[in-house]
Amino acid sequence: MTDKELKVGIGDMKFARGDSRIITYALGSCIGITFYDPAIKLGGLLHIMLPNRVDPNDPKVFKYADSGIKETIRKLSAFGMLKSRTIVKIAGGAKMFEMKGSGSSDFGNIGQRNAAMVKKVLMEERMRISAEDTGGAYARTMLINVANGDVVIRTVGKPEKHL
């Protein structure tokens, strides 16, 4: 496979094998989840926006943490991923606006709810999160280098971080 960069949009998932990089930009309250099976150099990046799929007929499976993670695991497993070998890392779930005043306490907590759901679903799937960079009040760009599984987080005003 040639060296290439795949972009993952909001509520989407892409995966690749070998010399590729997969990137998703500006995760706000959304969460990026990387899956990497080092034995076969298979990597995937899922970008979810909301915790759970309410309408079971909603075709946008990757938009939600619950259906998105399950579908990603199903797809990657079909390409040879073994859950027990796979390294999972997550980033995002920020609170972009701090709302003041009464009645707004619930607003803006979507990032936190997303993170909680991602962790719950991964635990049910018996997959351990080996590194995470979640919370805070800033957007993150997440990139996985499928050649070696390296995950890089880019934020404004801070040095790049390797998860």
Next chain:
Amino acid sequence: MKLKTYEDMNLLELDVMKEISSIGTSHAATALSKLLQKEIRITIPEVNILGYEEAVDKIGYIEELVTATLVRMSNEVNGLMLFIFKLDLANAVLEKLIGRRYDSFEELDELAYSALEEIGNIIICSYVNAFTQLVGVEIDLSVPSSTVNMLGGVLTVPMAEYGYVTDKLMYINAEFIMGGEKLSDGLLMLPDIESLNSILEKLGVS
């Protein structure tokens, strides 16, 4: 016919939103003009119903640093108002207001940040005021909240807020012409669908 999502709006309904936006935006420009004591002209706003990626492309680029002010609407119309400053508009405003320009939003100090938040709030409030008078609804506004962040991250906030209903955003884009300089503003008006239906009903178009 009741709308289920923003993109269900027909041309007539979009035209009505455009008309309201035009009045709202001119009120906002007047308020800004008074504050800055500078003549400000505006172009007729476009109202666009866009997906997330389209909205990002229309406003700027995904990792572009912007300052955004968010206000929640409640009472007869529920939803969000989001005003996005790009650096050129922010600088035009800040230069007049505190006599300084900034090379990047990263350099913004407390004073400049508060000034932008206040301007964003004034623009939103005058816009909503015009709107309430025109439509005849009561809207309460929350205290503003601001952030300096990547554009893409800022736009995920309304996307997530309405993500269970729609994947579209309503973006109202006008150009402010200040001292010969054309400055693009970014105002997102995001009533929830129920409120949008009642607005259109009140105006007799649905």
